[in-house]
Amino acid sequence: MPVYRWRLAPDGYATRRQLRALGLRPGGQDVAAQLERPRRHRGPLVAYLYLVDRAKPVRPMTPGRAEALAKAMAARRTCPACRRDAGYCIPRSLGMCVTCHDSAPALAA
Numbered sequence: 051m052p053v054y055r056w057r058l059a060p061d062g063y064a065t066r067r068q069l070r071a072l073g074l075r076p077g078g079q080d081v082a083a084q085l086e087r088p089r090r091h092r093g094p095l096v097a098y099l100y101l102v103d104r105a106k107p108v109r110p111m112t113p114g115r116a117e118a119l120a121k122a123m124a125a126r127r128t129c130p131a132c133r134r135d136a137g138y139c140i141p142r143s144l145g146m147c148v149t150c151h152d153s154a155p156a157l158a159a
């Protein structure tokens with residue numbers, strides 16, 4: 051197993067915590083590499099690295115879940131004022147698409 055110095059891990063590796071931040075889990079893969087940070091008077095601090103390529107989503111994406119997610123995203127992109135898909139998430143601060151906001155400043159105020 052390759053061992054890297056702390057902060058010198060190559061791209062494509064992540065700790066379990068870093069995977070989690072990406073919404074991923076090791077997914078049954080073995081530890082791919084380890085990081086060692088030397089410490090005085092003690093053994094090195096070791097962190098285990100996993101391959102990002104082989105990581106799996108925290109929750110597997112089922113068709114139902116994908117559909118629910120797509121609906122939720124579509125709802126967030128749909129402007130409540132003009133009912134059009136703005137193509138981006140409606141900013142909460144505006145509560146409507148930028149076009150509506152710009153064309154109806156009085157209504158927004």
Ligand SMILES: [Zn+2]
Pocket residue numbers: 129130131132133134146147148149150151
């Ligand atoms: Zn709009």
